[in-house]
Amino acid sequence: MDHNKTPLLTGVIEYAQENITSFDVPGHKRGNSLEELKEIWSELALKMDVNSSKRVDNLSHPTGIIHEAEILLADAFQADHAYMLVNGSTSGVQYMVMSAIEHGDKILLPRNVHKSAINALILAGAKPVFIEPEIDEYYGIVNGVTVKSVLHALDLHSDVKAVLIINPTYFGATSNLKEIIYQSHKRNIPVLVDQAHGAHFSFHPGLPPSASILGADLVTLSLHKTGGALTQASVLLHNDRFITKNKVRSTINLFQTTSASYLLMCSIDLARKKLYLEGNDRFETLLNLTKKAKKQINKIKGLQCICRDTYRNDQGVFDYDELKIVVRVTDLGLSGFKVYDMLAEEYKIQVELAEPNVILAIVSLGDNEETITTLVNALDDISKRFFGKLPKKEIDFSATLKNPKMVMTPRDAYYHSKKIIPIQEASGLISAESIMIYPPGIPLCIPGELISDELIEHYLYLKGEGTITISDDDDPNLIKVIDRDQEENLMDLWYTENHQDDTKFSIKVQEHIHSEKSEFQQIDFFRSKTFGTFFTLDGYMMVTEKDEFIYHDMITHIPMAVNPSIKKVLIIGGGDGGTAREVLRYPHIEKVDMVEIDERVVRLCQQYLPLTASKLDQDDRLKLHFEDGLKFVQESADGSYDLILVDSTDPIGPGEGLFTVEFYNNCKRVLSDDGILINQHESPYYASYAHEMKRAHSKIKETFPIAKVYQFHMPTYPSGHWLFGFASKKYDPIKDIKADEWHQLGIKTKYYNTDLHIGCFMLPTYVKNELDNA
């Protein structure tokens, strides 16, 4: 395509230069009533401020010169379609969300989205599923999201209808968008990208890749931010695999003005031409100048500045836009806000924004060596004035960077009956509005979120620093909250596990209590009415308060009734503590070693499942080892345990190495001559679990002379039908049961009894057949 052409700009100039008598709007009639502006802006500029007509086309239904300009735009940004926007990326983000989802749908997004996305949730009536972006506490900024966190959320919420990613963040971090798009598309979920701050990405290989090239379905670019167009001029890019052109057009026309500004649209046409033809050279120069400036800033005492090469981390900063200059200033004893004000007032330099720890300066097409040097010199001067003279500023606001708790959808909160109260009195109440500082316009709280003490403290701190705060009320000391007396509509939130591709198990969640990524896995705790508190690892159900007794009775009391004189026990896994709790009920047990690879599971279960974890750190006979079970067994002495209980997760993730011949051989070696092994054997019912059951059983059969399988029902595990493997060098679980001896111990159980002990080894025919073939 010929990118020298500017069909819209050229057409509008020609139209403006014709001697036309206007009896249409705008009423200034080609500038006739705006003489003062004519002098400032030129007569031609005012004549170009025209309204839609056959000659100059119509943005709501372009068929002429706007259409031609949009085709060139789509070509320049490598998208199927492009739509000019005259109400900034705010409108673009809203069009994206409204085009992708229907009322009540779930959408996945990071919490550090711009307020336009939150407003879109209100308009669309969407249920947000927030993912935790990566937090950089040193700079005090929030970066991109990891692929793992997106996948985890998609697994937990398989009914998500769209994924929205901010790429780049205000501070320049980008996520691994290629993989996020690939994974989402694999699940037929469209990806929307807020690329407001990355309009320049397509035009130099040294910049992160543009989302439309990576295949995102809808992408919003603020062409006015870094693309060289006039303020408010933005672009919506569209690849039409999942979302139709018709849907996007009708969404745009729902909200867009019918009097789009031709001055803005002409600036888009020209900016596209310049980006396409000159972008590579211009950004090459700017990137070199910025890299050099960053090196200089990093040598200035008390300042640190983010550089692409050292900041990328394959996670929440998969790539970084070098043209963002983020400078940490707190070692000067000054806050970012203070330096922002000093630069503006004393050095006549307007940077983009300040945060408590940093300032952000944006380098773009209008910059040159002189402007960048002016910034570096000013920073150098500030350092000379302040370095070493003030104590370093330590501002700990990390708590407020984390995702707040959402208890209502933004729309329900927005339309709920409310009251306005002083913000100091709002702790523990539900916000009915978004409050933020601008820029960046990322809400500190949004409608539907609980207001915490930390949030109030942080808001008051920001206000005290003289930032521009935005809330619905003119008085920044007031906030709109849900009227508690009329609280209803609490968020309809469900935990869902896919048991098969077409089979799901769901529990209505009252509260998502905790979510974190440990070194090994994603850990989530929820509260529900029927199952009480429960937790999941990588999205898979582990333990619920309501049914954990079934599993823990059956893993423990079967072997204990076969050999009631067991003294030394090894538990592999079992981080929730339920197995250890049951074992330690036997007074003659001398020692229990529990080997759990992930200490966080133990610590969180102690916090959220105190009854299940009641014996952890509470019984001197129990020793916790936070290490790999496979290695622990390898290194244990021969014959050192009477009982091994493999209470592991499924054979994926951290549990993977446990289901091997080598592991079972080592178990056999470390067991005493009358030792027993109980193995978590998965389920016989669904094919994928039955496959693992057979794998485990075949290996145990090869290793132990006695290998039997018993069943029990677990309401919250896939199919509810679950198995343990019983292996021993000596004992048969049925023939050798010592029922009388066990009864004499007086152990009260809720699920296990000695009749069931015999019955549970009687397996259905299809299970027997599968195990015989294992």
Ligand SMILES: Cc1ncc(COP(=O)(O)O)c(C=O)c1O
């Ligand atoms: C990440 C992000 N998205 C969207 C917007 C909205 O863009 P606009 O100001 O063009 O409406 C902004 C504005 O700052 C932003 O930072």
